[in-house]
Amino acid sequence: MTGGVRGTFEGSLAKWGFRVQVVVIGAGYLGTTHAACMAQIGHSVLGIDISEEKVAKLQSGEVPFFEPGLEALLREHVASGRLRFSTSFEEAAAFGDVHFLAVGTPQSTRGRAGDVSCVNAAIDSLSPHLARPTVIAGKSTVPVGTARRLAERVQAAAPAREAVEVAWNPEFLREGFAVEGTLRPDRIVVGAGDRPEGRAIELLREVYSLILAEGVPFLVTDLETAELVKVAANAFLATKVGFINAIAELCEAAGADVAMLADAIGRDERIGRQYLNAGLGFGGGCLPKDIRALVARAEELGVGDAFAFLREVDNGNMRQRSRVVDISREICGSLIGTNVAILGAAFKPDTDDVRDSPALSVAGQLQLQGANVSIYDPKAMDNARKTMPTLDYAVTSLDACRGADIVLVLTEWKEFQNIQPGDLGAVTQTKNIVDARNCLDSRQWRAAGWTYRGLGRS
Ligand code: UDX
Numbered sequence: 001m002t003g004g005v006r007g008t009f010e011g012s013l014a015k016w017g018f019r020v021q022v023v024v025i026g027a028g029y030l031g032t033t034h035a036a037c038m039a040q041i042g043h044s045v046l047g048i049d050i051s052e053e054k055v056a057k058l059q060s061g062e063v064p065f066f067e068p069g070l071e072a073l074l075r076e077h078v079a080s081g082r083l084r085f086s087t088s089f090e091e092a093a094a095f096g097d098v099h100f101l102a103v104g105t106p107q108s109t110r111g112r113a114g115d116v117s118c119v120n121a122a123i124d125s126l127s128p129h130l131a132r133p134t135v136i137a138g139k140s141t142v143p144v145g146t147a148r149r150l151a152e153r154v155q156a157a158a159p160a161r162e163a164v165e166v167a168w169n170p171e172f173l174r175e176g177f178a179v180e181g182t183l184r185p186d187r188i189v190v191g192a193g194d195r196p197e198g199r200a201i202e203l204l205r206e207v208y209s210l211i212l213a214e215g216v217p218f219l220v221t222d223l224e225t226a227e228l229v230k231v232a233a234n235a236f237l238a239t240k241v242g243f244i245n246a247i248a249e250l251c252e253a254a255g256a257d258v259a260m261l262a263d264a265i266g267r268d269e270r271i272g273r274q275y276l277n278a279g280l281g282f283g284g285g286c287l288p289k290d291i292r293a294l295v296a297r298a299e300e301l302g303v304g305d306a307f308a309f310l311r312e313v314d315n316g317n318m319r320q321r322s323r324v325v326d327i328s329r330e331i332c333g334s335l336i337g338t339n340v341a342i343l344g345a346a347f348k349p350d351t352d353d354v355r356d357s358p359a360l361s362v363a364g365q366l367q368l369q370g371a372n373v374s375i376y377d378p379k380a381m382d383n384a385r386k387t388m389p390t391l392d393y394a395v396t397s398l399d400a401c402r403g404a405d406i407v408l409v410l411t412e413w414k415e416f417q418n419i420q421p422g423d424l425g426a427v428t429q430t431k432n433i434v435d436a437r438n439c440l441d442s443r444q445w446r447a448a449g450w451t452y453r454g455l456g457r458s
Pocket of ligand 1: 171172173174175176237241274275277278279280282284285286287347348
């Protein structure tokens with residue numbers, strides 16, 4: 001997959017042989033992927049993070065989280081010298097032709113708004129050292145209006161003053177596909193201020209030229225539009241999931257099948273099949289906090305009423321988690337003292353990320369209601385254990401299911417889809433399974449004597 005993309009780039013690189021000095025501030029899922037991919041398309045890259053520990057790990061070629069294909073890319077470019085990491089903002093300012101801002105903007109601890117304190121801190125650490133013309137390109141998801149405010153902040157503090165430009169270049173990275181998505185995106189969006197002499201657009205075109213040469217559209221907007229593109233895209237995706245989950249409830253009540261329905265409506269190009277998988281709903285470090293931040297910002301700007309539907313999407317999504325708890329209680333009669341096996345802790349497959357994980361939320365609710373919960377995930381065990389230390393962590397999926405009264409599949413890892421009903425039935429107490437991601441073959445499980453429940457499936 002990535003190999004094909006890499007092959008193409010190497011060819012063009014040899015032909016064009018240019019190099020921009022790129023700084024990426026923030027070495028989380030987004031920043032580390034962006035830094036490695038910038039090196040992959042030929043640039044000299046300096047990754048910056050305030051954590052000495054993280055920087056040391058990355059510098060030794062180790063990615064502190066799981067993302068397919070990323071560690072190999074990181075190692076290759078750390079070894080080649082094209083990519084290095086540091087904690088020094090002074091070094092960053094001296095090095096960077098462009099500074100990508102990729103720090104986290106989590107949900108505020110007091111309310112629903114996006115917390116931009118890390119963005120402000122990064123700008124405040126960098127600005128006093130910026131003595132030469134440069135571009136700061138924000139990638140973090142921020143409340144609309146942040147970029148313009150940051151431009152004033154940086155220009156007031158930087159020795160280079162107006163020669164520091166702020167642009168916004170939102171990231172649409174999907175965990176599990178981060179490398180591929182960064183090297184072969186659907187589009188590149190760049191928002192820039194209104195200075196006619198500005199060279200942010202030109203420089204970013206240069207930075208992305210190898211990717212653009214593959215035919216990827218480059219969309220130029222103003223700063224505010226670029227900021228909103230990201231949250232609007234995420235709000236739309238969340239709404240799509242919310243919609244299909246509402247239809248799933250209707251399907252269940254009416255004896256219809258939501259998966260077949262999604263296949264049928266998805267054939268309409270205006271609708272599309274992607275993001276119509278009904279189930280436990282969305283979680284992760286982006287969708288939930290982004291829709292809340294959008295609503296909060298809309299309220300601040302006096303247009304909150306237009307987003308009543310998005311609040312309902314959020315509520316409906318949370319209801320999916322309670323529904324799975326209710327279904328489990330319904331099947332078992334009571335949750336008190338019931339042995340529940342949970343397969344999946346990550347918020348989706350192919351990641352070890354458990355931020356706002358629907359699976360962990362269900363696990364916690366079941367435990368609080370008196371169930372004995374044993375859980376297994378192929379990659380997210382360490383992160384899950386840190387978040388919810390009181391659950392019982394098993395070493396394999398079969399181990400988690402030993403003696404279980406009910407098995408819940410909460411993340412659709414391939415490994416779980418490959419489990420044979422007979423093998424699982426040999427270790428559980430009772431053959432009850434809730435397929436909260438609709439990822440199993442219901443006929444196969446029922447034929448093997450299991451009580452099977454999907455979401456929205458007859
Ligand atoms: C998302 C966006 O896809 C990405 O463009 C943006 O930059 C960040 O947020 P990510 O959080 O990595 O990316 O995950 P994604 O694959 O979009 O899934 C989000 C959640 O929605 C997961 O919990 C997933 O299980 C759920 N989902 C997705 C569904 O429940 N049904 C679907 O059909 C699709």
